Amino acid sequence: MNEAKQQGVLSILMPVYNEAATVERAVRQVLEAKLPLETELVLVDDGSSDGSAEILERLDLPEDAKLIHHDRNLGKGAAVRTALGGATGEFSAIFDADLEYDPHDIGPLLEPLTEGLTNAAFGVRAFDGYTSHSFLFVLGNRGVTLAANVLFNVYLKDLMTCHKVIRTEVFRSLPLQEPGFGIEAEIAARLLQRGERIFELPVHYHARSDEEGKKLTAMDGLRVVRTLVRCRLTPDG
Numbered sequence: 563m564n565e566a567k568q569q570g571v572l573s574i575l576m577p578v579y580n581e582a583a584t585v586e587r588a589v590r591q592v593l594e595a596k597l598p599l600e601t602e603l604v605l606v607d608d609g610s611s612d613g614s615a616e617i618l619e620r621l622d623l624p625e626d627a628k629l630i631h632h633d634r635n636l637g638k639g640a641a642v643r644t645a646l647g648g649a650t651g652e653f654s655a656i657f658d659a660d661l662e663y664d665p666h667d668i669g670p671l672l673e674p675l676t677e678g679l680t681n682a683a684f685g686v687r688a689f690d691g692y693t694s695h696s697f698l699f700v701l702g703n704r705g706v707t708l709a710a711n712v713l714f715n716v717y718l719k720d721l722m723t724c725h726k727v728i729r730t731e732v733f734r735s736l737p738l739q740e741p742g743f744g745i746e747a748e749i750a751a752r753l754l755q756r757g758e759r760i761f762e763l764p765v766h767y768h769a770r771s772d773e774e775g776k777k778l779t780a781m782d783g784l785r786v787v788r789t790l791v792r793c794r795l796t797p798d799g
Contacts, residue, residue: 572652589621603628630645653729663767683760702783706722713790746786
């Protein structure tokens with residue numbers, strides 16, 4: 563449902579899957595964040611089974627907020643595409659409901675877009691010892707980032723960051739089809755293939771532990787590499 567674009571408005575796309583412990587705080591933090599543009603929040607519950615959907619339904623959301631439900635779990639990529647379909651802002655930002663990121667960092671990421679310097683800005687995580695999930699997690703992220711840099715002859719610092727701000731019309735033009743976490747790599751790859759220059763800026767990050775609900779696995783890393791290779795071989799999708 564591609565609605566009319568609102569100039570000077572930021573659509574914040576929040577995919578939610580089994581985040582009952584954090585989703586209410588995440589929504590509150592986004593709504594309370596002081597950002598340079600008017601915002602609209604687009605929430606997509608991706609078939610949660612832990613009560614997240616019920617929590618979202620009872621939240622006192624702004625009138626312009628949208629809440630969309632998937633009948634079953636389709637994956638993060640599918641949830642992001644659904645949220646993007648409901649976005650009306652000139653710019654769109656992905657913001658996960660797991661509290662690993664800080665919504666105040668969206669402001670600096672917006673600056674190069676509003677200044678006309680780029681159509682996409684990504685947040686780069688520092689991976690300090692006290693904020694990282696594990697050594698293997700950091701190693702895996704650097705490995706897939708290296709793969710992207712080699713395949714597309716660029717120099718990105720953090721391929722799998724979830725903190726992304728993209729001009730909505732450009733975002734919608736990308737041939738995205740990944741259903742799961744591979745959407746992060748697919749977005750970057752498709753932007754690069756369009757000749758977009760991705761600005762990277764530092765953001766705050768605090769990774770969850772497995773016990774707290776971290777969902778990424780080693781298999782996701784392999785899927786990311788597969789996604790990068792597919793994108794490299796099929797530039798038109």
